[in-house]
Amino acid sequence: xxxxxxxxxxxxxxxxxxxxxxxxxxxxxxxxxxxxxxxxxxxxxxxxxxxxxxxxxxxxxxxxxxxxxxxxxxxxxxxxxxxxxxxxxxxxxxxxxxxxxxxxxxxxxxxxxxxxxxxxxxxxxxxxxxxxxxxxxxxxxxxxxxxxxxxxxxxxxxxxxxxxxxxxxxxxxxxxxxxxxxxxxxxxxxxxxxxxxxxxxxxxxxxxxxxxxxxxxxxxxxxxxxxxxxxxxxxxxxxxxxxxxxxxxxxxxxxxxxxxxxxxxxxxxxxxxxxxxxxxxxxxxxxxx
Amino acid sequence: xxxxxxxxxxxxxxxxxxxxxxxxxxxxxxxxxxxxxxxxxxxxxxxxxxxxxxxxxxxxxxxxxxxxxxxxxxxxxxxxxxxxxxxxxxxxxxxxxxxxxxxxxxxxxxxxxxxxxxxxxxxxxxxxxxxxxxxxxxxxxxxxxxxxxxxxxxxxxxxxxxxxxxxxxxxxxxxxxxxxxxxxxxxxxxxxxxxxxxxxxxxxxxxxxxxxxxxxxxxxxxxxxxxxxxxxxxxxxxxxxxxxxxxxxxxxxxxxxxxxxxxxxxxxxxxxxxxxxxxxxxxxxxxxx
Numbered sequence: 188x189x190x191x192x193x194x195x196x197x198x199x200x201x202x203x204x205x206x207x208x209x210x211x212x213x214x215x216x217x218x219x220x221x222x223x224x225x226x227x228x229x230x231x232x233x234x235x236x237x238x239x240x241x242x243x244x245x246x247x248x249x250x251x252x253x254x255x256x257x258x259x260x261x262x263x264x265x266x267x268x269x270x271x272x273x274x275x276x277x278x279x280x281x282x283x284x285x286x287x288x289x290x291x292x293x294x295x296x297x298x299x300x301x302x303x304x305x306x307x308x309x310x311x312x313x314x315x316x317x318x319x320x321x322x323x324x325x326x327x328x329x330x331x332x333x334x335x336x337x338x339x340x341x342x343x344x345x346x347x348x349x350x351x352x353x354x355x356x357x358x359x360x361x362x363x364x365x366x367x368x369x370x371x372x373x374x375x376x377x378x379x380x381x382x383x384x385x386x387x388x389x390x391x392x393x394x395x396x397x398x399x400x401x402x403x404x405x406x407x408x409x410x411x412x413x414x415x416x417x418x419x420x421x422x423x424x425x426x427x428x429x430x431x432x433x434x435x436x437x438x439x440x441x442x443x444x445x446x447x448x449x450x451x452x453x454x455x456x457x458x459x460x461x462x463x464x465x466x467x468x469x470x471x472x473x474x475x476x
Numbered sequence: 477x478x479x480x481x482x483x484x485x486x487x488x489x490x491x492x493x494x495x496x497x498x499x500x501x502x503x504x505x506x507x508x509x510x511x512x513x514x515x516x517x518x519x520x521x522x523x524x525x526x527x528x529x530x531x532x533x534x535x536x537x538x539x540x541x542x543x544x545x546x547x548x549x550x551x552x553x554x555x556x557x558x559x560x561x562x563x564x565x566x567x568x569x570x571x572x573x574x575x576x577x578x579x580x581x582x583x584x585x586x587x588x589x590x591x592x593x594x595x596x597x598x599x600x601x602x603x604x605x606x607x608x609x610x611x612x613x614x615x616x617x618x619x620x621x622x623x624x625x626x627x628x629x630x631x632x633x634x635x636x637x638x639x640x641x642x643x644x645x646x647x648x649x650x651x652x653x654x655x656x657x658x659x660x661x662x663x664x665x666x667x668x669x670x671x672x673x674x675x676x677x678x679x680x681x682x683x684x685x686x687x688x689x690x691x692x693x694x695x696x697x698x699x700x701x702x703x704x705x706x707x708x709x710x711x712x713x714x715x716x717x718x719x720x721x722x723x724x725x726x727x728x729x730x731x732x733x734x735x736x737x738x739x740x741x742x743x744x745x746x747x748x749x750x751x752x753x754x755x756x757x758x759x760x761x762x763x764x765x
Contacts, residue, residue: 209546216546216548218593220552220587262509
């Protein structure tokens with residue numbers, strides 16, 4: 188059983204776990220485990236690791252339209268180097284500061300492989316789930332796509348400075364708060380745009396028709412992609428970009444556009460069924476953590 | 477740098493992280509990472525692992541005198557066996573149910589070694605820290621000591637049923653809530669009684685004088701300990717028992733004793749300095765996770 192099937196099974200049993208974060212009594216809680224082999228290419232600094240670990244959970248809170256309050260992390264490593272721990276805490280604290288959350292500490296664990304688990308707690312009085320999209324609405328994404336894929340390519344080429352820079356994404360908490368009043372369904376793009384669309388379609392029992400030309404591909408992708416196929420791969424399937432993918436009526440989106448603070452791109456339309464790009468089925472594949 | 481020194485460094489930098497849990501705006505958040513090699517002897521079921529992972533964090537909330545609201549876990553394993561995941565979730569849910577918390581889901585991560593991180597969120601309007609003990613008060617512990625040490629011995633002997641049973645401790649959340657009104661300093665005994673006393677003494681700038689005869693040693697210890705030295709080792713230094721160690725005036729404790737719902741044993745007296753047992757220095761050693 189792969190992670191996706193297992194998560195599906197748990198979602199069926201636990202309900203809220205199937206969304207980006209669980210909401211109970213207006214409290215949002217979400218946790219993410221990351222580790223060296225699959226999440227941190229050689230050259231990733233501990234600062235960047237702290238940033239991404241907590242950033243991933245902040246993004247889950249953003250996807251619920253919630254406000255982020257506090258973050259903790261469990262830090263597992265073979266040795267406890269003070270500079271490395273301090274760098275991790277600095278990265279975690281700095282990404283929190285962008286969103287109004289406070290990094291309040293955590294746990295250390297002696298572990299063969301560098302492994303971290305971040306948790307963010309927040310508040311969502313009126314959470315946005317994945318299940319509210321209706322045909323006739325439009326489908327949007329915040330910011331740009333493909334930064335993480337481009338970052339991994341930069342790491343592969345030894346450009347670790349650039350890789351670390353691209354890896355430090357801004358969680359869309361403030362945008363999510365603004366979008367909460369207009370979005371009918373929302374999630375983050377951590378599994379890649381393609382898979383996010385399929386997950387929203389499944390949860391909302393609808394379809395999507397998007398146009399390739401509309402995709403807001405990050406400029407960093409053009410710096411590393413050899414051709415259009417690779418450009419599409421990095422922006423659509425690679426995932427871990429932590430942008431918000433949401434549905435809403437275009438008029439409602441226009442009403443909050445100025446307040447959101449990040450670009451909002453309309454990718455296409457909510458339909459009755461099927462996920463299509465330029466009229467062709469969009470494969471349901473993406474990042475499996 | 478070992479875990480203890482590293483935690484000390486982080487505590488200095490982050491303040492609340494030096495206590496059992498962080499408290500921010502009345503919200504308590506705490507996280508714990510556990511993994512197969514050091515925390516789950518061969519024979520530990522996934523049900524028990526779920527129980528202990530979340531139980532450890534529930535105990536941290538109890539140690540702050542808080543109420544537990546919600547729990548999440550990140551589950552890292554080489555394969556995602558549906559029965560194992562379900563058992564883990566069942567164990568996590570059952571220990572939550574004992575304390576009024578709700579297990580609301582989590583994250584799955586593909587990981588070579590079975591590794592889990594639990595997080596519990598709760599509320600503490602009037603948290604109890606480690607730093608409020610004063611000379612003349614008394615020092616107490618809830619329940620009994622040594623169950624986890626005895627459990628590990630049972631696992632070593634192949635008595636996995638008994639080991640799992642002893643491993644499923646009851647987090648003292650309800651007791652902690654009652655004690656919050658009388659305890660001047662409190663923490664849990666996860667690092668062992670001896671180390672807990674030294675940590676409380678350091679945080680409160682005081683000492684303790686305890687009497688060996690008063691120690692509430694769990695009956696399970698007598699079933700495995702070959703002699704008095706081993707009995708003391710398992711009950712005093714082994715740790716991971718998750719009882720509450722706290723200071724208070726005896727009169728105040730008598731006032732809540734009936735409401736606490738678990739036995740409260742007076743171990744000795746708060747003094748000006750030094751941690752002594754029967755007049756001899758008590759070594760500052762215990763479980764290092």
